[in-house]
Amino acid sequence: MNFSSKLLQNAVEEFGRLPGVGKKTALRLVLHLLKQQDAEVARFTSSLNLLKEKIQYCKExxxxxxxxxxxxxxxxxxxxxxxCVVEDTRDVMAIENTNQYQGVYHVLGGLISPMDGIGPSDLKIEGLIQRLRQGAVKEVILALSATMEGDTTIFYLYRKLKEFDVQVSTIARGIAFGGELEYVDEITLGRSILTRVPYERNVG
Amino acid sequence: MNFSSKLLQNAVEEFGRLPGVGKKTALRLVLHLLKQQDAEVARFTSSLNLLKEKIQYCKExxxxxxxxxxxxxxxxxxxxxxxCVVEDTRDVMAIENTNQYQGVYHVLGGLISPMDGIGPSDLKIEGLIQRLRQGAVKEVILALSATMEGDTTIFYLYRKLKEFDVQVSTIARGIAFGGELEYVDEITLGRSILTRVPYERNVG
Known part of the structure; x- marks a missing residue:
């Protein structure tokens, strides 16, 4: 791109570093902000600075x-x-939105992913173990993505949690509500036949 | 959304104000920035602050x-x-990228759009008139979008520029290079037949 201004170019490059934001989108966003009042841009940047400065992670x-x-x-x-063990805060928000869960959470901060160089020690697994050591926990629900990374993490956690007297469960997998059979992928469909449940449980 | 943090919520709401950025995308971007080093976030916000503070608009x-x-x-x-009269700096960049234009530009800063409350006085039209008054200009190319707002602005400018001894032209409209006829919309196709040009001109 032929930028007429180095300042503009810098801002566009910074925006372009965000995930899923290409050069053209970055330029559009920066030009939009440039059109706004000074106070609005200041509010935008200070909200980020404040977040980065003041944010804490629940020590539980x-x-x-x-x-x-x-x-x-x-x-x-x-x-x-x-x-309920989840990958990140977005999953907490998603589960809270369902209004179906009354327990507490444990945010791992990621999933085990050797490809990305993320091992168990990069996740908050030690904190989970410590909570279990206190002895008041009866059930651990592993609510992780149904991906290779999610499954790897579930497998690792399951082995770690075996030594404790807790029920370890994973969230149900199967076809989505409202999903039409012909559009469901083969693995999900095949597994959901193998893991079929009595009708009474499904409508419960 | 159920935010666990007011700081997070503020930052997400600020990002969500950007055009084309929904709540979910905003959350993804903010969480991405939260994972970055302090210095990177500082660089991101200061690039915007600097831009807003120091940016100038060419007085020509x-x-x-x-x-x-x-x-x-x-x-x-x-x-x-x-x-060459254009709507905004993105159009300057697009035309510069073609390497086909050796003249200078005039950036209007928008298009006439009564629906959005943007009238001629909101655009840098007076500056254009002043440049014409200096008498050195021979041609004005109106390179505006082929939309209702673009056409309205072209019509307004054309009447304004008539009093000067300059050639007023608009960029050519027709089917795009590489465009297949069957996918061209009817208006463009119809107009491109009416405004057909001798073969010698098209390959020139």
Whole structure:
């Protein structure tokens, strides 16, 4: 690109480093911000600086939090005997949105991925073990993506958790609600036949 | 969305204000930045702050520039008797990339759009008139989008420029190079038949 301004070029290159943002999109976003009031751009950049400066991770579950311990871990309404293990804070938000879960969480901060050089020691697994050592936990739900990285992490965690007296479960896999059979991939369809459940359970 | 952190929510909302960035994308971008080193986030935000603070608009052509007068207007190689009128700096970059134009530019900063409350007085039209008054300009090329706003602006400018002794032209419209006839829309195809040109001109 032929930039008429080095300042513009720098800002566009910074935006272009964001995941999924190409050069053209970056330019569009920067030009949009350039058209805004000074105060709005200042608010935009300071929201990021503040986030980066002040953000904390809950010392219980490692979820992103404004305080030392997050709201979910602090809440007396949540069942502390059930821990749902997730990859990152987005998964916590997704599960919270379902309104179906009353337990607490444990945020790993990633999945085991040898390709990306992420091993078990890069995840918050030690923190999970420590929570289990305290003895109050009865069930650990592994709510990880159904990908190779997710499965690898589930396998690793399952072996780690075996020594504790807790029920380890994974979230159900199968065809999605509203999904039409002919569009479901073969592996999912095949597995969902093998892992079929009695009708009474499905409608429960 | 159920945010576990107000700081996170603020940053996501600021990103979500950008054009074409939804809540989910905003969250993904913010979490990406949160994972980066402090210095990288600082570089990101300061590139924007610097841009907003230091950016200038060329006092000749109103293109974005780091100096009072942009490189193109300063260049002795450019033909100052031809002015290409464009909507914004992206169009300058696009035309510069073609390597087909040796004249100078005039950046309007938008198009006339009554729907969005943008009238002629919101654009840098007065600056264009002043450049014409200096008398050295022989041709004005209106390189504006082939949209209703573009056509409205072309019509307005054409009437304004009539009083000057300059050739006013618009960029050619027709089917794109490499375009297959069956996929061309009816209006473009119909007009490109009506405005057909002798073969010798097209290959020139």
């Amino acid at each position: 579950c490692y979820n992103i939090s404004d305080e030392e311990v997050c709201e979910i871990c602090l809440s007396v309404k949540r069942d502390k005997s059930t821990i | 052509c109103y293109n974005i520039s780091d100096e009072e007068v942009c490189e193109i207007c300063l260049s002795v190689k450019r033909d100052k008797s031809t002015i």
